Amino acid sequence: MKPFDYARAGDVAEASRHTAKGATVIAGGTNLLDLMKLQVMTPSALVDITRTGLDGIEESNGGLRIGTLVTNSDLAVHPIVRKSYPVLSRALLSGATGQLRNKATTGGNLLQRTRCPYFYDTAAACNKREPGTGCAALEGRNRVCGILGTSPHCIATHPSDMAVAMMALGAQVEIEGLNGTRAVPLDDFYRLPGDTPHIETCLEEGDVITHVTLPAPPEGTQGYVKVRDRASYAFALVSVAAIVRFDGGRVVSGRLAFGGLAPRPWRTDAVDAVLEGKSPLDAAEAAADALLSEAEGHGDNDFKILLARRTLRRAMRELSESQA
Amino acid sequence: MSLDQSPDQTTELTMDKAQPRLLDAMSQGLLGTRLSRPEGALKVTGRAAYAAEHLPDNLATGVLVRATITKGKVSHIDSDGAKAMKGVLAVFNGDPLVRNPAQGQAGEAPAQVLPEVHYFGQPIALVVASTFEQARAAAQSMTVTYEEEDAEVEPATASTVDKPKKSQSDTGDLEGALRDAATAIDVTYATAPHTSAAMEPHASVAEWKDGRLTLHGSYQMLKHNLAELADALDMSEDNVRILAPYVGGGFGSKLGIAPEAVAAAHAARELKRPVRVVMGRDQVFQMTLRRSETTQRIRLGCDASGRMTALAHEDRVSNLPGEAFSEPVAQGTHFLYGGENRRFTHEVARIHRPGTGSVRAPGEAVGMIALECAMDELAEATGIDPIELRVMNMRETTPADGLPYSERGLERCLREGAARFGWDGRRPAAQRLDGDWWIGMGVASAVRTNQMEESVARVTLQSDGTALVETDMTDIGTGSYAILTQIAGEMLGLPAKKVRVRIGDSDLPKSSGSGGSFGAQSCGSAVFLACKGLREWIADKLDVSPADLTLRDGVATGGNVQMSLADFAGLPQTSEGHVKPGDTADDFAIAGYGAHFAEVGVHADTGEVRVRRMLGIFSIGRVLNRLTAESQCHGAMIWGIGSALTEELMHDPRDGRIVNHNLAEYHVPVHLDVPQLDAILLEDTRDDQANPIQAKGIGELGISGAAASIGNAVFNACGVRVRDFPMTPDKIIAGLPDRP
Numbered sequence A: 001m002k003p004f005d006y007a008r009a010g011d012v013a014e015a016s017r018h019t020a021k022g023a024t025v026i027a028g029g030t031n032l033l034d035l036m037k038l039q040v041m042t043p044s045a046l047v048d049i050t051r052t053g054l055d056g057i058e059e060s061n062g063g064l065r066i067g068t069l070v071t072n073s074d075l076a077v078h079p080i081v082r083k084s085y086p087v088l089s090r091a092l093l094s095g096a097t098g099q100l101r102n103k104a105t106t107g108g109n110l111l112q113r114t115r116c117p118y119f120y121d122t123a124a125a126c127n128k129r130e131p132g133t134g135c136a137a138l139e140g141r142n143r144v145c146g147i148l149g150t151s152p153h154c155i156a157t158h159p160s161d162m163a164v165a166m167m168a169l170g171a172q173v174e175i176e177g178l179n180g181t182r183a184v185p186l187d188d189f190y191r192l193p194g195d196t197p198h199i200e201t202c203l204e205e206g207d208v209i210t211h212v213t214l215p216a217p218p219e220g221t222q223g224y225v226k227v228r229d230r231a232s233y234a235f236a237l238v239s240v241a242a243i244v245r246f247d248g249g250r251v252v253s254g255r256l257a258f259g260g261l262a263p264r265p266w267r268t269d270a271v272d273a274v275l276e277g278k279s280p281l282d283a284a285e286a287a288a289d290a291l292l293s294e295a296e297g298h299g300d301n302d303f304k305i306l307l308a309r310r311t312l313r314r315a316m317r318e319l320s321e322s323q324a
Numbered sequence B: 001m002s003l004d005q006s007p008d009q010t011t012e013l014t015m016d017k018a019q020p021r022l023l024d025a026m027s028q029g030l031l032g033t034r035l036s037r038p039e040g041a042l043k044v045t046g047r048a049a050y051a052a053e054h055l056p057d058n059l060a061t062g063v064l065v066r067a068t069i070t071k072g073k074v075s076h077i078d079s080d081g082a083k084a085m086k087g088v089l090a091v092f093n094g095d096p097l098v099r100n101p102a103q104g105q106a107g108e109a110p111a112q113v114l115p116e117v118h119y120f121g122q123p124i125a126l127v128v129a130s131t132f133e134q135a136r137a138a139a140q141s142m143t144v145t146y147e148e149e150d151a152e153v154e155p156a157t158a159s160t161v162d163k164p165k166k167s168q169s170d171t172g173d174l175e176g177a178l179r180d181a182a183t184a185i186d187v188t189y190a191t192a193p194h195t196s197a198a199m200e201p202h203a204s205v206a207e208w209k210d211g212r213l214t215l216h217g218s219y220q221m222l223k224h225n226l227a228e229l230a231d232a233l234d235m236s237e238d239n240v241r242i243l244a245p246y247v248g249g250g251f252g253s254k255l256g257i258a259p260e261a262v263a264a265a266h267a268a269r270e271l272k273r274p275v276r277v278v279m280g281r282d283q284v285f286q287m288t289l290r291r292s293e294t295t296q297r298i299r300l301g302c303d304a305s306g307r308m309t310a311l312a313h314e315d316r317v318s319n320l321p322g323e324a325f326s327e328p329v330a331q332g333t334h335f336l337y338g339g340e341n342r343r344f345t346h347e348v349a350r351i352h353r354p355g356t357g358s359v360r361a362p363g364e365a366v367g368m369i370a371l372e373c374a375m376d377e378l379a380e381a382t383g384i385d386p387i388e389l390r391v392m393n394m395r396e397t398t399p400a401d402g403l404p405y406s407e408r409g410l411e412r413c414l415r416e417g418a419a420r421f422g423w424d425g426r427r428p429a430a431q432r433l434d435g436d437w438w439i440g441m442g443v444a445s446a447v448r449t450n451q452m453e454e455s456v457a458r459v460t461l462q463s464d465g466t467a468l469v470e471t472d473m474t475d476i477g478t479g480s481y482a483i484l485t486q487i488a489g490e491m492l493g494l495p496a497k498k499v500r501v502r503i504g505d506s507d508l509p510k511s512s513g514s515g516g517s518f519g520a521q522s523c524g525s526a527v528f529l530a531c532k533g534l535r536e537w538i539a540d541k542l543d544v545s546p547a548d549l550t551l552r553d554g555v556a557t558g559g560n561v562q563m564s565l566a567d568f569a570g571l572p573q574t575s576e577g578h579v580k581p582g583d584t585a586d587d588f589a590i591a592g593y594g595a596h597f598a599e600v601g602v603h604a605d606t607g608e609v610r611v612r613r614m615l616g617i618f619s620i621g622r623v624l625n626r627l628t629a630e631s632q633c634h635g636a637m638i639w640g641i642g643s644a645l646t647e648e649l650m651h652d653p654r655d656g657r658i659v660n661h662n663l664a665e666y667h668v669p670v671h672l673d674v675p676q677l678d679a680i681l682l683e684d685t686r687d688d689q690a691n692p693i694q695a696k697g698i699g700e701l702g703i704s705g706a707a708a709s710i711g712n713a714v715f716n717a718c719g720v721r722v723r724d725f726p727m728t729p730d731k732i733i734a735g736l737p738d739r740p
Ligand SMILES: Cc1cc2nc3c(=O)[nH]c(=O)nc-3n(C[C@H](O)[C@H](O)[C@H](O)COP(=O)(O)OP(=O)(O)OC[C@H]3O[C@@H](n4cnc5c(N)ncnc54)[C@H](O)[C@@H]3O)c2cc1C
Pocket: A024, A025, A026, A027, A028, A029, A030, A031, A032, A033, A049, A068, A072, A094, A095, A096, A097, A100, A103, A104, A105, A106, A107, A108, A109, A110, A111, A112, A113, A159, A160, A161, A162, A207, A208, A209, A210, A233, A234, A235, A236, B664
């Protein structure tokens, strides 16, 4: 770990002043500290935002406004989340462990870094960690890497479960920066790697995430299915967040988002569009066709193409059975 | 009392023939009970000090630096920058740093090869500073230049492949027998490399006083570790003392002295102050010995009745060039089943992945996966029940040498286990769908070769009538303190609280140490013999024959006399017990046996496997402590779940490095992976050929075959036969049947 300066911000404006000067935000620290110990991230200054008071959950505009410091544990058990946004509650509870969720924050979860093993090894080529060095995962052990939205410069996935559910829910991220506050739909928050895989979001110097807002609860049945290499405490190989309206055994409409497949929680209108009017299993097949038409495996992770299709089938089956 | 003072009496035994079951004649009633570990409270309250928790004054901290090439030479280490950093005291590279841990029972220093590099992750330097943070930052700052050479890292394509002579054999006419067999199968299995993943990382605190080194370490076999450390430092064993009273798990990874111990001792000697070196979790993965990956081709042939006529087990494992160990894959296969035409071949690919060594149940842990799944395939092909097929192919004597078996509870375990598990509820493959899950059952035999090792222990009957047991034995979380307490208490008629056990100090009499499931029986036999000597001494004082002496609750009764032990004249009386393996080890095939039963669910869409319940039933001779023995079975069965479903060290195909070197990505089973486990120990078995206490090892038996039962259950559930372990969903999903 490299020596670093540390400041504790009393409010967001103060935090923003620090990040404008290049400081890195620390919230729960469950991801950042690990990366600093390994010198994968080497910030010269940290600004601690845990005393900024952004830890409330309030109802707003028929939806929910979640402070960035709300822990994954608290968010998962919040009565409104459990009742009206169960996909989010389930996604959160499928992530990490109780201890980690007690510490992990909402903003930190959105911004957690990839779990690509080469990103974690400072002796490996990695364009995300060190731009221009290459991508060791391309021809290496890439079981956890992506099949959609990747580039020859980086095939890493975004590991969050929470963000996948929020993507299906149509969440927005509230950001306070040097030029005031702005709200960015989660759909537009993450960037694809292209030839700059080290730039992962639309955040700029001076930006601090303050809240995540959820629109009014969607109609339909919600579910989160996560397939992983052990029953708990593992990142998703593939996950599906689904919000689907059924009528008489047919899909009326749906919103689907996917984890484990891409550099960002993955969602497209094109996939959602094919669901309408089909039986659940036909809808799953059609969605899989639309989702995976351009999917590309890289060796170890080829299986994700089939697994994504099957996970989708499982999600549709479970949703349709649960609302029947 | 120190080592060179001779005890008042010594009882020696070479195990040349079966011994009377003396323990069955004792009356304290302590042995075999579920005595909780006497040191348990210290551990759970944090008062048991583990190696890294020793903090002598003026302690400096060292951090190891790893190689970031696979093969070649360190040409230059630029440490000027590091040395100028705050708190940095020194940088050591070159001799005597060691390449990897010593193999179990090596008794000599592991390879010292610097400036050469033989694997990615090899320790190449130690940075010492006043604090850990300073040392780590300095270690990360160093620029190392190398002369790099090409290196082979793939076992399948290695150009150098050794075939150790003693591990090849060919009996009868295998090909002919397979040709003539009514049913024959030819299948190849693969198992992934494993790491030990003990909870406590490798850690050493070294301190020198007057030319003598004291090392607080985390080690399993102190007498060998002493020799290895002394050899590495080029000094006399007499000037080294290793203390390891508490060890937070070993599983083989702490059998031999490891890089951090040698580095700490060397740095402390040079800097003239105590030095602590703890491996980071990533370093434990990269710098300790792993279990080799294996490929195993099994061919089996049987006649129309199911009687096997042909058996071949041919494997390939790997290790670094020059390492003597090679995973003895077929160890259990040699004597488990018949088949008069037999072939065994064993190949060791010489590659530059991190070295391989003993990891819990070397041999059977992986060999039994292939054999027992292949047996299931033969059962499927013949239509014979898997249990009947196994029983039918047990022979009266060992197939290779015609040796008699000692106690062999295999058939009992298979049959009793089947009844308890409800084996008769098993259906043909892919016929039970419960919701979205295919349900199936599997069985596998468990076998683990049993060995006893030379051991010495000292027991002192103290003036207050209590007993003190002393040996350099270790407790790696297994229950050594408990079972030694029980053996001494049983023999001397003392309740547990009147027996004190001192272990984990290399200055004490030399035991087997912990490893190979031989610790409890070997060291336990030495304690037994020492106590037997004390019983003779007491009997003599009472003027009765030892057979007429009763010891119970601190009171000796013999003839017409009753006397409290504390009242004997001549106390303290010190007695040494010394046991050595003998002819029984050559005249009998001695092994622990058991059977595993598993019920699994396989998700009909995604191929995820969940173990629903598991039952292991074992025959291990005398049970010394039912609680700790069952715990060993539980732990081993859980590792069986890991081997079957989740555990895999992933090596980069280009440079052999371990890429998943942390516990987030190396998946040991978590609670949710582990269902209700039933571990049953047969009550009434004794193995008279094993040792004078008639007990066999249990630590490794429980893993042997466990994963196979899960593999067989997966097949029974969904009809997909996975021959590549672990059985992650990607290996199952493509073959899943349509739902009915
Ligand atoms: C072993 C392990 C297993 C895990 N398993 C899972 C899993 O299965 N599923 C899953 O979804 N997650 C998993 N996680 C990840 C976990 O969810 C994240 O580590 C956690 O959510 C990060 O939150 P934090 O508050 O600790 O973030 P920190 O570590 O404090 O920060 C993470 C990043 O976010 C930035 N940041 C934080 N807050 C803000 C803000 N308000 N504005 C701007 N930047 C900010 C920081 O600068 C940093 O770059 C796992 C983690 C571990 C260690």
